Amino acid sequence: MRLSSMTDYAVLIMAAAARHCGGVRVSAGQLAAETGLPVPTVQKLVSKLSGAGLMRSSRGVGGGLKLARPPGTITLADIVEAVEGPIALTACLDKEKSDCTLEGSCNVKGHWPQVNAAVRGALAQVVLTQLVGPQVAQAQLVEEVVNV
16 A cells, blocks of 8 residues: 555645644745645645645735644544545445446455554554654643643
């Protein structure tokens, strides 16, 4: 299994946004500069990430982008699903996309949901703070204490 380049880029964007912690907003241009990605790619992915409830954007003076939740609550599974859709290693479980000629005699189809759940579970164990370093985890802890 290999994730798409866009999913890889989405993880980079989320990690860059997490490094800014708290209420600091950043622009798509700033995220592009920090990640080395083209601005249109960042804008496209920010739209998907915002649609999935992982980022927030606001316009006007003081506007920009920021994480919608603390980075310790955003998992790699959340980011992958925001870009790729539900985690499914095979298309045979999707009735609209399945064109398998062996479907009638397949002995493993019933096991794919368990495999998909295991992969999702593994991705859900990795939180965004683990991908950006201890300084973000510490900043998140301070932010959570202040917000209590």
